[in-house]
Amino acid sequence: MPTTKFTTPEKYTYLTGFGGYHESEALPGTLPEAQSTPQKPSYGLYTERISGSSFVAARSENRHTWLYRIVPSAAHAPFECEPNSLQLPDEKLLFTPTQMRWDPFDVNEKADWVHSMQLIAGAGEPSTRSGVAYHIFSAGQSMEPRSVYYSADGDLLVILQQGVLDIRTELGYLLVRPNEICVIPRGIRYNVALPEGPVRGYSVELHQGSFTLPELGPIGSNGLANARDFQIPKSSFDEDTDNEYQIYVKFNGQLFKALQDHSPFDIVGWHGAYYPYKYDLGRFLTFGSVSYDHPDPSIFTVLSSSEKIVELAAFTPRWLTMEDTFRPPYYHRNTMSEYMGLITGGYDARTKGFLPGGATLHNVMSAHDPDSESHHAATHAELTPQKVGEGSMAFILESPLILGLSQWALETSGKRQLHYNASTWLPLKPRFSSKGAGEMNGHPIEK
Ligand SMILES: O=C(O)Cc1cc(O)ccc1O
Numbered sequence: 001m002p003t004t005k006f007t008t009p010e011k012y013t014y015l016t017g018f019g020g021y022h023e024s025e026a027l028p029g030t031l032p033e034a035q036s037t038p039q040k041p042s043y044g045l046y047t048e049r050i051s052g053s054s055f056v057a058a059r060s061e062n063r064h065t066w067l068y069r070i071v072p073s074a075a076h077a078p079f080e081c082e083p084n085s086l087q088l089p090d091e092k093l094l095f096t097p098t099q100m101r102w103d104p105f106d107v108n109e110k111a112d113w114v115h116s117m118q119l120i121a122g123a124g125e126p127s128t129r130s131g132v133a134y135h136i137f138s139a140g141q142s143m144e145p146r147s148v149y150y151s152a153d154g155d156l157l158v159i160l161q162q163g164v165l166d167i168r169t170e171l172g173y174l175l176v177r178p179n180e181i182c183v184i185p186r187g188i189r190y191n192v193a194l195p196e197g198p199v200r201g202y203s204v205e206l207h208q209g210s211f212t213l214p215e216l217g218p219i220g221s222n223g224l225a226n227a228r229d230f231q232i233p234k235s236s237f238d239e240d241t242d243n244e245y246q247i248y249v250k251f252n253g254q255l256f257k258a259l260q261d262h263s264p265f266d267i268v269g270w271h272g273a274y275y276p277y278k279y280d281l282g283r284f285l286t287f288g289s290v291s292y293d294h295p296d297p298s299i300f301t302v303l304s305s306s307e308k309i310v311e312l313a314a315f316t317p318r319w320l321t322m323e324d325t326f327r328p329p330y331y332h333r334n335t336m337s338e339y340m341g342l343i344t345g346g347y348d349a350r351t352k353g354f355l356p357g358g359a360t361l362h363n364v365m366s367a368h369d370p371d372s373e374s375h376h377a378a379t380h381a382e383l384t385p386q387k388v389g390e391g392s393m394a395f396i397l398e399s400p401l402i403l404g405l406s407q408w409a410l411e412t413s414g415k416r417q418l419h420y421n422a423s424t425w426l427p428l429k430p431r432f433s434s435k436g437a438g439e440m441n442g443h444p445i446e447k
């Protein structure tokens with residue numbers, strides 16, 4: 001059969017709305033009317049289903065999608081183990097309460113998406129569907145065009161820091177640019193091309209549950225990440241049953257590969273609620289205190305997860321107007337582990353050492369926040385309305401899990417700052433005076 005390529009002119013247009021039931025067809029008349037499994041699907045297609053939740057999951061958590069494709073995904077050669085996979089950290093993680101900070105991670109010019117993922121920290125494991133894995137990706141190469149990857153281990157949240165990801169998923173295209181995040185659900189196959197050169201960023205794989213929008217409570221019906229701003233690909237297919245394709249899968253932490261002689265991008269139409277999506281953090285509707293005191297960063301939550309295993313919050317540009325307030329984050333210890341990254345610019349509790357493409361980890365109950373310089377600056381700042389984070393974007397992943405560190409994070413990457421704690425908090429000296437409130441080492445505290 002001759003190979004004919006079909007790409008929709010609407011390659012990068014999207015459906016919108018978080019969590020809703022969507023449908024898309026690249027050829028009119030693909031989707032069956034009023035049913036899902038007709039005896040003879042249109043155009044001689046095969047019907048296939050991908051389930052992202054158990055059949056009996058509550059309606060609010062039930063996620064599945066019906067696919068109408070040229071050849072079923074099951075038609076491939078056996079999977080074989082890829083022995084030298086970088087993505088397989090078959091190692092014991094190190095659990096330490098020591099505060100961690102990393103310089104920006106290097107781009108691995110030779111690696112593609114699949115082979116560039118490096119584990120930073122994790123807890124639990126995929127086989128029992130427990131916990132999370134935090135990775136850094138830093139790829140210099142597009143994936144081989146006739147190859148796809150999927151993870152059987154969890155839903156993947158991608159926080160892009162540098163470059164552009166042209167992600168072709170089975171369900172259509174997603175162009176992910178800096179300041180955007182995307183989620184690729186477990187099992188969805190995709191190829192990542194790098195149209196603008198090397199990419200770098202952070203990812204979190206959720207072994208259990210799925211990503212959700214946080215409840216809004218007293219905020220009301222809009223705000224934070226609005227459901228409408230989540231973008232979902234539209235169906236687009238290749239009609240190629242002549243060439244060989246590679247299917248990579250991460251399965252319980254191990255990379256496997258199988259070959260097939262037809263394009264995995266052969267879905268002509270789909271309907272369902274299980275799909276990849278992207279979101280531009282620039283659209284976040286930020287709330288904060290307009291009177292006094294520092295609100296908790298939960299007010300910045302972009303995505304939560306169904307079993308509260310991890311939550312993503314973004315520190316977007318915003319106005320601070322609080323009166324008589326120490327405005328940056330307070331000193332704290334937290335029952336949650338806090339992993340932070342910087343997409344652009346700076347972060348108001350840290351004057352130096354926390355740079356775009358770098359990261360920090362303050363594990364469960366490990367004390368942290370403002371470094372001595374930013375503490376001093378904020379204590380003496382004039383409290384006029386102030387825009388913070390202009391041109392900046394930082395994020396935090398909060399998790400109740402104690403995170404263990406990989407050998408790569410601790411040693412191999414060479415990016416761990418060995419004197420993080422000492423340089424950040426040891427310069428903080430006592431300023432207490434029993435002679436009375438309002439004095440600092442015998443000097444009146446400036447109001
Ligand atoms: O910088 C951090 O550690 C994140 C953070 C920010 C904040 O405003 C309050 C608490 C907190 O952990």
Ligand SMILES: [Fe+2]
Binds near residue numbers: 332338362368369
């Ligand atoms: Fe914190």
